[in-house]
Amino acid sequence: MTSEEQIRKSGEILSNPRNQKEEVQALQDTMYVIGGKWRLLIINSICNGNRRFRDIQRSIPGITSRMLSRELKDMEANQLIKRTVTPDIPVLVEYTETDYCMSFGGIILEMISWGKQHRKRIKQA
Template sequence: MAQKKIHCDCLDTIKPVRDTLDVINGKWKVPIIISVGVGNDRFTDIQESIPGISPKVLAKELKDLEQHKLLRRIIIDEYPVKISYQLEEYADTLTPLIYALKDWGINHRKKVTEK
């Protein structure tokens, strides 16, 4: 009986963590969220602020973030048409997670580089 409870408790944590990672996983999604969050709203600005990201990958990741309601694509109907990106209010819920990841990364780098 105790084994079943431990198993259920573990799954209660694993499932929502897996859901979170499914949304923000990969090399580029969090950097894109950070870039747009600091004010890079045009495609080229976002691309230039993230070293190594290709236009094709950026376009795909922007669409994914839009589907997950973290990002809004804004079409400005002028000539030429302008497209910008803005974080949805919902993306603010990721801020504590991003800062926690930043702090952990800083501490981890110190840990593995200390002698």
Template sequence: MINGKWKLAIIISIGVGNDRFTDVQESIPGITPKVLAKELKELEQHQLIKRIIKEGYPVKISYKLEPYADTLTPLIYAMKDWGLNHRKKILAR
């Protein structure tokens, strides 16, 4: 579910407080609006994020992590630690 180039970055971005579409997009260099919209929809379908619509003018849409997304935290930290250790190994050559 967190495969690909963008999903993990999106989850992390929303997790640190970027709750609006443009905030998430600006926090992830290189992601296009079309790709971000597609990835957000998939994350919502898999119940990792929730799309919140606030009525009014203009309509405000925000995103937040579902509690289920917290189950990814140990995996994210494990991947981060592995990456840091791998970098040290490669640079030690």
């Protein structure tokens, strides 16, 4: 779908009568779960094969250990990722995406696509 088609389709959807209160609540819920500076980057890292804490941290420039730890705990509480501890010596902790997390993979891919188009547009200006 071209960007012009996407704009037309979005315009049609947004112009139909809708329940704004319900939409605001849905947007707030979505932003709560995937919002913030780091969550989408963490999800992207895990989905690209980084399973261990240090691998995830190395793949995201600027994130601190403390912030990554906090975000991973919150994401686990929201059922976006699964933390698996293998009781070997040494203990192995791995993080994987859940099916629930993958349910908004299309949204993430659209955001990546939009971001690429935006960067190209701004560079041309």
